[in-house]
Amino acid sequence: MKAYLVGGAVRDRLLGRPPGDRDWVVVGATPEAMVRAGYLPVGKDFPVFLHPQTKEEHALARTERKTAPGYRGFVFHADASVTLEEDLARRDFTINAIAEDADGALVDPFGGVRDIEARVLRHVSPAFSEDPVRILRAARFLARFAPLGFTVAPETLALMREMVAAGEVDHLVPERVWQELKKALEMPQPSAAIGLLHDCGALAKLLPEVDALFGVPQRPEYHPEVDTGLHTQMVMDMAARLAPGDALMGFCALTHDLGKALTPAHELPKHIGHEHSGVRPLRALCARYKVPAEYAAVAEIVCREHLNIHRLAELRPETVHDLIARCDGFRKPERIGQLALACECDKRGRLGLTESEYPPGPRLRELHAAAMAVSAGQAVGAGLEGPAIGEWLRKARIEAIKACLRA
Structure with a gap:
């Protein structure tokens, strides 16, 4: 029986980043032997145990076999004969398929160290295509590591496109899509996740309301970046910069301009009334993925009101009051701060404006405080x-x- 540190803890150490949870894989053991050694069984689908002292997770080395479409159709096999290399082979990316023994020696059968040095996100084996969640995980990992220079290997992107074409993403359940999307929105460069999903075709399947923004022009005097999809990505990254780790703010950034995809072609590049037309697709998206009520409510406020905040200096006192009341800002005062911040992200998420001031933000907070x-x-x-x-x-x-x- 031998235990190896695996996954993120090894990867993050090699990247020089603070380690997160430490996970272990145990080779040459049986569930009975683990229990006799004092480990506490906790796994439901396969043998996972908590260390008697550290409480860190120790999983028996295992293999898996695809038996049905989607991400749930797997049969796992774990016993003392499964090797470390076989266990690592079932993992998603090479950078996550590195193990470290008790002496600090690395076991790296798939070139994960090389890919860390090259800053490449690459799938371990063709078995990657058997689990559609891995498309979402690729997007999340890229959102996390793009600031370090990571890109997706061309062969991995090609495989993801094949998975989308084969209909694998159609088997994803709403709760899992939302779970992975929320995690991506908490990362330092969420635009990378949306960009990757767009490039592989998954965005059109999962978030067609967002995918439809790409290629839609905006007036260059207000949006030098022109493309609405690019603007949305820039707003998301500004949200990650101004509110690090705040998935709610990231979701508002993602959905604030959905109405621009519905603008009639003869009106382009103007988007008259897009703040109102965006509410319907936003509600549909939230219903489809069972988005938490608070996320849905705040995102709708931002979608509906962001143009009003941009022109706050033009509004009459009565209009300002009614706007605050419409946002439920007297009962839930935090919503006004969230609205102000989201609008700042929108304004600064534009080419050449990332370092600009946003006077309506503090002004709205002042007026709200006076009314409160x-x-x-x-x-x-x-x-x-x-x-x-x-x-x-x-x-x-x-x-x-x-x-x-x-x-």
């Missing part, structure tokens, strides 16, 4: 009841916004 300083308790203290409280609140908050504008 007026409370229903003040109306009650003045002896008001029922509907009169709401009427008084609106007028008083509008006056507070006016005063803030004059200051």
Whole structure:
């Protein structure tokens, strides 16, 4: 019985990055032997155990065989005869198929160290094509490692395209797509994930509302990058920069301009009313992937209101108040900060504008704070009841916004 450190812990050490969870593979053992040694069994589909002291996961070396379409159609085989190389062969990418023994020696049968040095994301074997989740994992890994210079090997991209053409992504369940998408949105360069999914054809299958943005022109005086798909990618990366690890902000960036794909051809490159027409495809996307309610609500606010925030200086105090109320900003004040930040990402996610200031952001927060300083308790203290409280609140908050504008 011999244990090897595998996967991300080895990869990240070789990349000089802080290690995450440490996973181990055990060769030459049986489940009974693991239990006798004090390990706690936790695996449901295959033998996984927790170390009695460190509580780190130790999985028995195993192989897998495809038995049905999709990512669930696998039969796993684990026993003492399975070798380390056989276990590593079933992994997705060469950079994840490196093991390290107790003495620090590396076992690297598929050239993972070489690909780390070359900054290449490459599949281990043709078995990659048996699991459509690996397309999503490739996108997520690229979003994580693109800032380090990683690219996808041409043969891996070709294989991903073949998988899409064969209909493998059609078997992905909504919950798993959302899970992987959310993780990609938390990465430092989420645009790389969307770009890879677009290049291999998976985006058109999974997120057609987003895929349709590529090739749609915008007015160059406002969008020097012109292409709406490219703009969306730039906004996503700006969100990752201004709100690192915030998948909610990344989702708002991803979906804020969906309406531009619906603009009639004769109106291009203008996009009149796209902030309203984008709500319907956004709701469809959220329903399809069972997106959490808070994500769906905030993304819809950003989609609907982002042009209003860009022209905040032109809005009357009454309009500002009603915008805040429409966003539920009095009951959920955090939404106004989220809206301001998302709009800043939109403005700065454009060619040549990444370092620009965004005055409407802090201004919106100031006006919101002034209105929030007026409370229903003040109306009650003045002896008001029922509907009169709401009427008084609106007028008083509008006056507070006016005063803030004059200051």
